[in-house]
Amino acid sequence: MSENENAAASRKGRPRSSTADDAILGATRALLAERGWATLTVGDVAVRAGVAKTTLYRRWASKNELVTAAVADMLGTLELPEDGDLRSDLDSVVRQFAQLLARPEMSSALMGLIADSTRDPELRRRVREAIVEPQKRLVVEGRARARARGEVGVADAIDVDLVFDVIAGTVVHHMLVSAEPAAEEWVGRFVAFVTAGLVGCAPGG
Amino acid sequence: MSENENAAASRKGRPRSSTADDAILGATRALLAERGWATLTVGDVAVRAGVAKTTLYRRWASKNELVTAAVADMLGTLELPEDGDLRSDLDSVVRQFAQLLARPEMSSALMGLIADSTRDPELRRRVREAIVEPQKRLVVEGRARARARGEVGVADAIDVDLVFDVIAGTVVHHMLVSAEPAAEEWVGRFVAFVTAGLVGCAPGG
Amino acid sequence: MSENENAAASRKGRPRSSTADDAILGATRALLAERGWATLTVGDVAVRAGVAKTTLYRRWASKNELVTAAVADMLGTLELPEDGDLRSDLDSVVRQFAQLLARPEMSSALMGLIADSTRDPELRRRVREAIVEPQKRLVVEGRARARARGEVGVADAIDVDLVFDVIAGTVVHHMLVSAEPAAEEWVGRFVAFVTAGLVGCAPGG
Amino acid sequence: MSENENAAASRKGRPRSSTADDAILGATRALLAERGWATLTVGDVAVRAGVAKTTLYRRWASKNELVTAAVADMLGTLELPEDGDLRSDLDSVVRQFAQLLARPEMSSALMGLIADSTRDPELRRRVREAIVEPQKRLVVEGRARARARGEVGVADAIDVDLVFDVIAGTVVHHMLVSAEPAAEEWVGRFVAFVTAGLVGCAPGG
DNA sequence: CGCTAATCGAGACGGTACGTCTGGTCTTCTA
DNA sequence: TAGAAGACCAGACGTACCGTCTCGATTAGCG
Structure with missing residues (x-):
């Protein structure tokens, strides 16, 4: 039903070009990598994508939305290693985070989005949904595996939000501020530090 | 010699107004609090400060430099509590950090500066020198006190840079991203988590 | 070919607003009349015309070009009287010239343009093409009519360029310098003076 | 006596440097010649003269006054030839005018001053007094000589103001506009044209 | 096959901020 | 007191982007 309605709605007129979407997001990523968040220009993205500004604004209402989409689109599905333990899971998560931040198109864009989001709750919601939360699932999954492996004490000590703030925050600070x-x-x-913290906080630790 | 020359050189002509400096930094802080980093305008700062734009640009060459100065100026020297122990020192530092970040003129400005600094090494140097390093001394001082109190094992386990990244990064991430x-x-x-981490990493822990 | 290409090229995109042209030139004339050449501001013209500065600069690259256009636009085609003789033609031309110069938006603008044109050959070319030459045709036409009336001796004595310099120069000097x-x-x-000069220079005079 | 009084008056404080006056006017002329009226800058004049802006403004209150003084200072005493007649006097006057206008520092400055003077009666008075009138005396003197030579008819026909407007206006228009x-x-x-005009206007002509 | 409607590239539009420059004044120290 | 130096206020300059708009030209599905 709803499908039919949508189909009916979108059946009239010329359909949107899906190649335009890809070209725009690709151009956004390329320019983010080359010049960073501050000097990124919507007009330049359109030119680089070989697209009219109208076409771009029809899809994303602002630079913020555009960059959020481009960055989110870039995040592949992160994975925990098979047959790991607490420490190797942690190690893997930290490494993958660091790899993300090492991309020039990520670091600049991410901090820019966070800066803007301090004044724009809607943007903050978007950023968390599209960029932050997908990574947080690694921590949730890690805790589930620890529990499955019988590391009950430690698993129960894992406060997902806190651990995530510690991991993400520390890696960001280390790479971008320091x-x-x-x-x-x-x-x-x-x-080692995080592991010690988790073990030390465990009831039976 | 060179000092004398410089002194002689700077003695010529009308000296810069120090009240202008204060007015400009004050206006910057006020506008950062009211409108945030993204919508902050150099021209508006000048108007608010009752100062000509030339006067402002003579001191700070860009919005980034201006905000760096205003934020640095805002960070009073934080203090460790008297007669504390490791845990109360940590507690105090975290609390003070969080209080700073809770100011609306801090959060927006800080993330904006970090975002821009990802593409501007000179800005990164400024930010670290004026904003980051002064706070790091709290960790150094905390380690010295621990050592003085005889908590040698734990004190030796304190990697100043790592601990600072953990504290500052986590608090920032918690408040601004989460x-x-x-x-x-x-x-x-x-x-508790950090304490456990430190103790767990100590040789005799 | 090239014409077709040009036509095709200019057919692309949103066409320029012709009402904007009129509004800008009108505002320029109004401000010239109110405040004169020296205090005329491109920004003020834009505001007065209800137009963005970009719109103005897209058409005229400088204050000089803008004023040239406004003044040229102001110079309606002057006319020689019907059924006149040499003297009444001269009288009419001088009077019409003087009337133009009596307008406050003309005197200030014209001298400003001439002053600038002493250092800017391109501007001089524009001024002559748009402002000076159209009026010179009156002298050419006057000579033709004299010849047609059989005043051959006097007509042959008319050096168009010299007569034009005398008429335009003297009227300008009288009104603006004196x-x-x-x-x-x-x-x-x-x-009377000019007539005597022409007659005196004629071969049979 | 009067010397003593003057000495007493000027004995207070440091006397004005007369070399500064020359340096300023010289720099003004040089910059007028190099860059013209429009791009002449008071600050640049001061720098070129090796003088502080204060020193300049103590003597001339504005760019207009400064340029008027510099140009007036440049006009040597013009002379009529000895033992001439009407025609050779005219010839001499025209030639001397043309030579003045041929100097690059004159043409640009003169038109600029006239443009500004259309909106500034005080400036117009200054310009006429310092620049225009001194030249007009040549016409007065020429008429007196003609009368002394017994060319009474022609001499009486000479309307000094009109003749001056014709000569100055035509030469300016020829050189700067054409x-x-x-x-x-x-x-x-x-x-020849002017002579014919004068003769033709003479009562006995 | 023509009609309708949304899309497309192109580029002009009204705004706003930029960082620089100039005019004319003021303030300090030195001579 | 004048002078050199240079900071100060005020405000115009011409440029760059933003996000919207108006064109003519496509490009579908529907009748």
């Missing part, structure tokens, strides 16, 4: 790469050795130290 | 207030109870949980 | 109105009586004396 | 040099041959034609 401006240091997430080297092998640093990841090891950080994971 | 957008949750740093409630009494949350601070407790976070401090 | 700052005297072109009174009835003055026009009479000047026309 | 943008032609005042060639030998052109001067001859123009002088």
